[in-house]
Amino acid sequence: xxxxxxxxxxxxxADMEVVGExxxxxxxxxxxxxxxxxxxxxxxxxxxxxxxxxxxxxxENLPHTCVLILTAYDNPEFIFAVIExxxxxxxxxxxxxxxxxxxxxxxxxxESVLHPxxxxxxxxxxxxxxxxxxxxxxxxxSERELQVLRLGAEGLxxxxxxxxxxxxxxxxxxxxxxIFNKLGVCSRTEAIVYCLRRGWLSLExxxxxxx
Amino acid sequence: xxxxxxxxxxxxxxxxxxxxxxxTFLHYAQLFLFSHPGESSLLGLQRHxxxxxxxLAPIILGGVIFGxxxxxxxxxxxxxxxxxxxxxxxxxxxxxxxxxxxxxxAGVWASWWLESHRREVGQREQALLRLEAVRKELQSYxxxxxxxxxxxxxxxxxxxxxxxxxxxxxxxxxxADKIKEAINVDVVLVFLLDEGSGRLxxxxxxxxxxxxxxxxxxxxxxxxxxxxxxxxGEPCLIEDSTIDPRVAREIVRxxxxxxQYIVPLKSRERVVGTLCTASYSLKEFTTExxxxxxxxxxxxxxxxxxxxxYEESQRMGRRFRELFERxxxxxxxxxxxxxxxxxxxxxxxxxxxxPDELLGQRVSKFxxxxxxxxxxxxxxxxxxxxxxxxxxxxxLIRKDGTKVVVMVTTSLLTEEGMPPAFQxxxxxxxxxxxxQENLRLYVRQITKAQEEERKRIARELHDDTIQxxxxxxxxxxxxxxxxxxxxxxxxxxxxxxxxxxxxxLKRMRRFIQDLxxxxxxxxxxxxxxxxxxxxxxxxxxxxxxxxxxGPERHFAPEDEVLIYRIVQxxxxxxWKHSRAxxxxxxxDFGQDKTRVMVEDDGRGFEFREDSGFxxxxxxxxxxxxxxxxxxxxQLIVESSPGKGTKVVLEIPSxxxxx
Numbered sequence: 025x026x027x028x029x030x031x032x033x034x035x036x037x038a039d040m041e042v043v044g045e046x047x048x049x050x051x052x053x054x055x056x057x058x059x060x061x062x063x064x065x066x067x068x069x070x071x072x073x074x075x076x077x078x079x080x081x082x083x084e085n086l087p088h089t090c091v092l093i094l095t096a097y098d099n100p101e102f103i104f105a106v107i108e109x110x111x112x113x114x115x116x117x118x119x120x121x122x123x124x125x126x127x128x129x130x131x132x133x134x135e136s137v138l139h140p141x142x143x144x145x146x147x148x149x150x151x152x153x154x155x156x157x158x159x160x161x162x163x164x165x166s167e168r169e170l171q172v173l174r175l176g177a178e179g180l181x182x183x184x185x186x187x188x189x190x191x192x193x194x195x196x197x198x199x200x201x202x203i204f205n206k207l208g209v210c211s212r213t214e215a216i217v218y219c220l221r222r223g224w225l226s227l228e229x230x231x232x233x234x235x
Numbered sequence: 236x237x238x239x240x241x242x243x244x245x246x247x248x249x250x251x252x253x254x255x256x257x258x259t260f261l262h263y264a265q266l267f268l269f270s271h272p273g274e275s276s277l278l279g280l281q282r283h284x285x286x287x288x289x290x291l292a293p294i295i296l297g298g299v300i301f302g303x304x305x306x307x308x309x310x311x312x313x314x315x316x317x318x319x320x321x322x323x324x325x326x327x328x329x330x331x332x333x334x335x336x337x338x339x340x341a342g343v344w345a346s347w348w349l350e351s352h353r354r355e356v357g358q359r360e361q362a363l364l365r366l367e368a369v370r371k372e373l374q375s376y377x378x379x380x381x382x383x384x385x386x387x388x389x390x391x392x393x394x395x396x397x398x399x400x401x402x403x404x405x406x407x408x409x410x411a412d413k414i415k416e417a418i419n420v421d422v423v424l425v426f427l428l429d430e431g432s433g434r435l436x437x438x439x440x441x442x443x444x445x446x447x448x449x450x451x452x453x454x455x456x457x458x459x460x461x462x463x464x465x466x467x468g469e470p471c472l473i474e475d476s477t478i479d480p481r482v483a484r485e486i487v488r489x490x491x492x493x494x495q496y497i498v499p500l501k502s503r504e505r506v507v508g509t510l511c512t513a514s515y516s517l518k519e520f521t522t523e524x525x526x527x528x529x530x531x532x533x534x535x536x537x538x539x540x541x542x543x544x545y546e547e548s549q550r551m552g553r554r555f556r557e558l559f560e561r562x563x564x565x566x567x568x569x570x571x572x573x574x575x576x577x578x579x580x581x582x583x584x585x586x587x588x589x590p591d592e593l594l595g596q597r598v599s600k601f602x603x604x605x606x607x608x609x610x611x612x613x614x615x616x617x618x619x620x621x622x623x624x625x626x627x628x629x630x631l632i633r634k635d636g637t638k639v640v641v642m643v644t645t646s647l648l649t650e651e652g653m654p655p656a657f658q659x660x661x662x663x664x665x666x667x668x669x670x671q672e673n674l675r676l677y678v679r680q681i682t683k684a685q686e687e688e689r690k691r692i693a694r695e696l697h698d699d700t701i702q703x704x705x706x707x708x709x710x711x712x713x714x715x716x717x718x719x720x721x722x723x724x725x726x727x728x729x730x731x732x733x734x735x736x737x738x739x740l741k742r743m744r745r746f747i748q749d750l751x752x753x754x755x756x757x758x759x760x761x762x763x764x765x766x767x768x769x770x771x772x773x774x775x776x777x778x779x780x781x782x783x784x785g786p787e788r789h790f791a792p793e794d795e796v797l798i799y800r801i802v803q804x805x806x807x808x809x810w811k812h813s814r815a816x817x818x819x820x821x822x823d824f825g826q827d828k829t830r831v832m833v834e835d836d837g838r839g840f841e842f843r844e845d846s847g848f849x850x851x852x853x854x855x856x857x858x859x860x861x862x863x864x865x866x867x868x869q870l871i872v873e874s875s876p877g878k879g880t881k882v883v884l885e886i887p888s889x890x891x892x893x
């Protein structure tokens with residue numbers, strides 16, 4: 025029923041197309057591998073393989089596919105878990121149709137679909153690893169890209185980042201695109217999570233480590 | 236000079252005086268009677284010499300009669316009598332003086348000799364007198380020693396006779412015979428006080444008729460002489476019963492008793508009976524005999540008391556034996572080597588063996604090595620005085636190979652004169668254990684079914700109700716997006732429905748959360764617990780922290796639900812009852828067990844481990860404990876008023892899934 029509604033909703037958008045539908049986790053992973061879609065919309069509660077595991081598997085194989093979680097649960101633990109698993113965003117099922125298609129579009133553009141406050145909280149909880157960051161990998165990103173990343177992690181939108189760095193918002197978009205390509209991810213949330221987990225980025229100077 | 240009248244009354248003094256005067260007259264007779272008859276001689280001595288020697292007689296006589304002093308006085312007088320003749324009458328004054336002096340010296344010597352002789356005689360006589368006194372004294376000593384000896388030998392023979400015996404009547408008979416023999420009496424009666432009835436029972440009699448014995452048996456305390464002795468605790472002497480006005484019983488007169496002496500039998504200052512001795516003729520009970528009888532009375536009292544205690548202990552022993560045999564609980568005794576010394580009927584029934592199959596055998600016969608290890612541990616702790624939890628659980632193997640679960644209480648028996656042994660009292664709890672196990676299984680099934688049901692409802696709510704609501708809201712979205720075709724009023728109504736729908740969804744989510752937290756289902760225990768702590772922070776406003784110690788491990792999903800429910804209940808208590816400001820939740824993945832601790836700084840409660848939770852109305856805690864039991868772990872609650880509460884759940888590592 026829900027899937028039906030979603031299909032209808034997306035069909036109406038000119039720039040979107042539903043390429044496949046699955047009824048459980050395993051099928052979702054299999055279909056995603058086969059179809060390599062831009063965006064995967066996924067529930068957590070599914071028979072068999074659950075949404076979190078499915079996300080992890082999809083992201084392992086298809087780093088450039090964005091996974092958006094659409095679920096009935098609003099538990100913060102879930103948000104944290106799916107972001108950690110590599111999801112680009114987390115949406116509640118009762119989201120308005122318009123907001124949903126906007127979120128899909130935003131995600132596809134690489135912007136964050138998380139509420140800035142929630143995003144910050146999640147980033148704060150990601151603990152850097154014990155071992156020191158790999159410098160070679162770090163060298164992958166330019167100084168400017170790191171700046172963009174850090175501001176993004178603070179929850180700033182592209183427009184805000186552009187203003188802060190006195191750059192055009194297109195330029196910022198290009199930076200993000202480059203970051204995504206270099207790190208092999210598809211969303212800014214993923215990029216931030218990726219860097220935070222490797223200790224390339226730390227939020228401590230912003231004082232987000234408060235407990 | 237006071238002696239003078241005494242001296243004057245002495246006839247010998249007058250004889251002395253007369254002889255002195257006669258000799259003095261003779262000494263001067265030549266002046267009056269005849270003019271010098273010429274020199275005649277007597278025994279070759281001149282007459283004047285003889286006359287002077289005559290004076291020795293009064294001197295010696297004076298010495299004999301009045302001692303040295305008398306002799307010297309007589310000598311002085313003799314000298315005074317002789318000197319006038321020497322100087323006035325003698326024709327040879329020089330010779331006369333010499334003779335006089337010789338006589339004087341002889342007189343002095345004689346007086347001295349007599350005196351000393353007399354003194355010697357006196358001393359000898361005194362010594363003889365003293366010797367005689369000592370001899371008499373010695374004889375009386377010997378006499379009393381002999382008497383004491385006799386008494387002691389009587390006492391000794393009585394003591395020896397009764398010392399060998401155990402039964403009261405044997406003791407009393409032996410004592411009666413000895414007394415009758417040692418003290419010359421015709422009758423010996425021994426009464427013992429029966430504490431229960433307060434009457435004196437005649438236990439032994441010698442020398443009386445059966446009729447008399449029957450009559451005096453059962454005297455009351457205070458009744459008759461014997462009753463009086465019991466009452467006062469003093470001995471009683473009746474010199475002659477036939478004339479004593481105190482004798483009220485005709486039977487005593489009829490029996491013909493005359494002299495009686497009655498002593499109490501005492502043990503530790505308590506009168507336990509009387510010893511009555513009597514004779515058919517008049518008899519004087521000497522002080523010695525009385526003393527002896529008193530001593531025998533005391534001796535007999537102690538012996539009787541001892542014998543009574545012995546009889547009592549024998550009775551108790553029989554009773555215990557009975558108790559042992561008939562006890563519902565199985566009892567066995569075994570020595571240090573595990574050799575079975577005694578078993579009761581219940582123990583035989585429990586093990587299914589015959590007595591001769593168990594007695595003398597080792598306990599290992601019905602214990603497996605593992606159970607034997609437990610038995611050894613108990614033995615070691617008992618011997619070293621360490622504390623052990625009793626009763627403890629043990630499993631026995633019956634003769635037919637089946638197992639019985641028993642609760643055992645083991646104690647160390649160290650009785651004098653017996654080899655030390657272990658006493659085991661056992662109760663068969665196999666059935667109880669089975670019931671308990673069944674109950675536990677049942678609780679487990681119910682808990683599982685409950686969780687399953689919750690899960691099913693939660694699933695249904697999610698997959699069905701929530702989906703339906705989402706579809707509904709999606710339809711509303713469609714309606715709302717077709718603005719031109721709807722009136723403004725309609726739109727606002729649709730908006731209202733839409734937000735109501737959102738509220739309903741929220742409620743649904745909370746409902747599902749309560750039924751079966753999806754976090755637990757999809758993310759596992761730690762995120763679910765973290766969520767609980769977050770709720771406590773946000774909804775209850777209690778500053779709570781969550782710590783994980785050690786590397787994270789996982790339990791089976793049904794076990795994680797149990798742990799989650801326990802923590803949930805603990806946190807609910809913190810929230811609803813503790814009035815705490817701070818709380819701490821710690822999960823510690825240790826080597827051999829996982830500890831989950833919920834601690835608050837709230838008001839705590841009065842808590843005693845032994846009173847079950849249900850009984851004190853802590854149903855929540857009881858449920859937690861039950862769940863802890865299902866986990867194979869235990870729940871430890873520490874709390875006291877004003878000191879906060881600490882709940883610790885311990886799960887053995889055997890429950891871990893990885």
